[in-house]
Amino acid sequence: MFEKIEKFDKIRVWKGEKTGWHRYTYGIAGEMFFRKLMEKKFVAGKCPECERLFIPPRIYCEDCFVEIKEFVEIKELPRVYSFTFLFKDLEDNLLKEPEIVVFLKWDNIEGGLIHRLKEVNIEDVNFGLVVEPVFKEKPEGNINDILYWRPKK
Amino acid sequence: MNERVAIIGVGYTQLRPVSSDVSFREMIYEAAVRAYEDAGIEPRDVDTFVAISEDYHEGTAIFDEYVPDQLGAVLKPVHTITQDGLTALASCVMQIKTGLFNIAVLEGHSKASNILYPSHIDAFALDPVTVRPLGFNPVFLAGLEMQRFLVETGNTEYHCGLVVAKNRATAIKNPIAAYPAEISIEDVLSSNPVSFPLKELDIARKADGAFVIVLAKESVAKRLSPYPVYVEGVGWLQDTPNIEMRDLVSSLYLTGAANMAYREAGIRNPIREIDFAEIDDTFSYKELQHIEFLGIARPGESGEMLEEGYFDIDGEFPVNPSGGNIGCGYMYDSSSLRGVYEAVLQLRGFAAERQIPDVETALIASWRGIPTASGGVVILSNRE
Numbered sequence: 077m078f079e080k081i082e083k084f085d086k087i088r089v090w091k092g093e094k095t096g097w098h099r100y101t102y103g104i105a106g107e108m109f110f111r112k113l114m115e116k117k118f119v120a121g122k123c124p125e126c127e128r129l130f131i132p133p134r135i136y137c138e139d140c141f142v143e144i145k146e147f148v149e150i151k152e153l154p155r156v157y158s159f160t161f162l163f164k165d166l167e168d169n170l171l172k173e174p175e176i177v178v179f180l181k182w183d184n185i186e187g188g189l190i191h192r193l194k195e196v197n198i199e200d201v202n203f204g205l206v207v208e209p210v211f212k213e214k215p216e217g218n219i220n221d222i223l224y225w226r227p228k229k
Numbered sequence: 230m231n232e233r234v235a236i237i238g239v240g241y242t243q244l245r246p247v248s249s250d251v252s253f254r255e256m257i258y259e260a261a262v263r264a265y266e267d268a269g270i271e272p273r274d275v276d277t278f279v280a281i282s283e284d285y286h287e288g289t290a291i292f293d294e295y296v297p298d299q300l301g302a303v304l305k306p307v308h309t310i311t312q313d314g315l316t317a318l319a320s321c322v323m324q325i326k327t328g329l330f331n332i333a334v335l336e337g338h339s340k341a342s343n344i345l346y347p348s349h350i351d352a353f354a355l356d357p358v359t360v361r362p363l364g365f366n367p368v369f370l371a372g373l374e375m376q377r378f379l380v381e382t383g384n385t386e387y388h389c390g391l392v393v394a395k396n397r398a399t400a401i402k403n404p405i406a407a408y409p410a411e412i413s414i415e416d417v418l419s420s421n422p423v424s425f426p427l428k429e430l431d432i433a434r435k436a437d438g439a440f441v442i443v444l445a446k447e448s449v450a451k452r453l454s455p456y457p458v459y460v461e462g463v464g465w466l467q468d469t470p471n472i473e474m475r476d477l478v479s480s481l482y483l484t485g486a487a488n489m490a491y492r493e494a495g496i497r498n499p500i501r502e503i504d505f506a507e508i509d510d511t512f513s514y515k516e517l518q519h520i521e522f523l524g525i526a527r528p529g530e531s532g533e534m535l536e537e538g539y540f541d542i543d544g545e546f547p548v549n550p551s552g553g554n555i556g557c558g559y560m561y562d563s564s565s566l567r568g569v570y571e572a573v574l575q576l577r578g579f580a581a582e583r584q585i586p587d588v589e590t591a592l593i594a595s596w597r598g599i600p601t602a603s604g605g606v607v608i609l610s611n612r613e
């Protein structure tokens with residue numbers, strides 16, 4: 077039982093592919109966030125119960141499970157909470173140059189943003205580094221309106 | 230129904246980096262035949278079937294429709310869980326506990342080698358608005374977490390290398406393992422960076438294979454099996470899907486799932502009351518993180534304990550006597566079924582060369598992989 081094929085040149089496969097044709101609705105909180113991002117501003121949602129701020133904003137607090145209706149502009153800059161040097165692209169090939177992927181957090185705000193860091197010496201990348209966004213000239217209302225982040229000048 | 234639920238049969242296939250000679254159906258069939266033979270049953274004796282799959286890993290939509298035939302489950306109650314293997318095992322236990330079913334069969338497999346661009350599939354799981362448009366290979370998430378976890382806990386890249394060396398070497402004595410090897414910590418530390426500090430050898434390579442597990446209520450189990458292994462506790466839960474809301478240090482999904490399983494099993498002091506564990510090690514640092522958040526080591530102490538040999542197969546608390554995902558191969562959501570399979574062999578005393586002496590209680594802990602923060606815990610024992 078379970079004898080295996082020994083002549084591997086006889087093996088056949090059929091290759092198939094699937095493509096996603098989807099659109100993703102931003103929703104109430106998403107619209108709020110990305111419309112402000114087009115004005116080069118960041119907004120957080122404020123939970124009426126625990127009074128904490130959240131980025132990216134949502135219309136509910138995932139801890140208190142109450143509705144969030146208040147959105148507050150954040151003027152401070154975030155800090156690097158964690159970072160990694162990414163060497164592979166989506167097809168697992170080596171990138172020409174590694175990307176510095178960062179997880180940014182604002183002081184006293186829950187959540188944060190995943191993004192890329194540039195214009196920086198590798199030795200200077202560390203936890204707590206304060207960074208500023210570099211925006212696209214003509215924002216389109218998506219996360220790539222921020223071209224990248226760099227250390228605060 | 231107050232009867233316990235027992236595992237009475239296990240079936241496997243050899244785990245392999247590629248399996249271009251057999252289809253996924255043929256792999257499942259092979260594991261099913263072995264499991265039914267081991268349990269001394271025929272598929273007609275089975276009351277309910279639970280299978281694990283994700284459409285995107287299988288490459289077909291509505292994959293649950295592809296389940297019945299190779300299991301002997303045509304025209305039988307079958308359902309698929311798009312979740313981790315231990316959650317599916319919990320589902321079998323719950324179905325038997327309703328009193329409506331005597332025998333349940335659990336199936337999980339991986340045909341990972343047929344996925345041409347696995348990172349694209351992982352990327353498709355990232356938040357489509359806030360993260361996916363950045364176009365990063367999703368392995369970045371393991372890099373970010375490893376960085377923060379190591380700095381905050383004081384565990385080191387050296388300890389991660391030690392996890393890899395231990396699990397690859399342990400796998401040498403496991404005949405079904407896909408990646409047994411004698412490698413040094415130096416080999417791991419000098420392997421190519423993937424998402425630094427994560428390196429090539431820190432990552433479990435994928436494997437193809439299948440597992441089928443037969444469960445029954447205690448009275449039926451005792452009649453059918455000379456060595457039933459009892460499910461004493463199960464737990465499963467999901468942390469927030471929002472990456473930004475996580476601290477990238479803790480694995481609270483396992484703390485929660487473990488507390489649920491420990492409570493059911495009546496375990497108060499896991500390190501004393503459990504004899505060994507099969508714990509998710511999809512990335513080397515994950516073994517350390519999971520050990521700490523399961524309550525087996527205090528925060529920041531897993532690395533040192535590992536260095537002292539505490540988690541070796543002949544140590545005080547063996548972790549991954551099978552060789553883990555790093556030694557055996559990563560099988561997506563079915564990886565944890567390899568842990569169950571290993572625990573059953575150990576608790577029956579059938580683990581041959583790698584048998585841990587005098588074991589009564591085992592812990593299996595799973596993680597669903599990138600980009601999730603979900604996991605499960607199962608406690609098994611051979612105590613009558």
Ligand SMILES: [Zn+2]
Binds near residue numbers: 123124126128139
């Ligand atoms: Zn709140």
